[in-house]
Amino acid sequence: VMALRFIPVLAEDAQNIIAAQQSRGLELSKGGLLTRIRKMIPILVPLVVLAIRRAQQLAEALESRAFGSERRSSYYEYRISRHDALVIFYLVLSLCFSLYLKRCGLIA
Structure with a gap:
């Protein structure tokens, strides 16, 4: 072509x-x-x-433009560790808790 x-x-x-x-x-x-x-x-x-x-x-x-290369290469492969999962969990938990407090009228 x-x-x-x-x-x-x-x-x-x-x-x-x-x-x-x-x-x-x-x-x-x-x-x-x-x-x-x-x-x-x-x-x-x-x-x-x-x-x-x-x-x-x-x-x-x-x-x-890496035409024809086999696999996309990366300098560093990102992996979620246990520490990352805990931080994400606590952030989601605190977001849910703050939304609950706002819904109950305890915070403005």
Whole structure:
């Protein structure tokens, strides 16, 4: 799927390179078959270089976003200890107690 995305991009790059080479005096339509094939070299070399650069940039972007990594890594894995559970329990208990006192009218 990713390769299909680059077909129009490469076609546009090829048109830009052809226009640049023609502005330098390259005539692609003149000459025999072998001559025209040789004249394509100044077009194909920059096109291949651009394709390699784009592929490298895409690979770096995917790698920086951890595309294809097996498991999400973490510097520290959080685990709830008994102490944490006790603190949570006492906080919930005190919240319930304060709501009870407010409902009874003992606190404002």
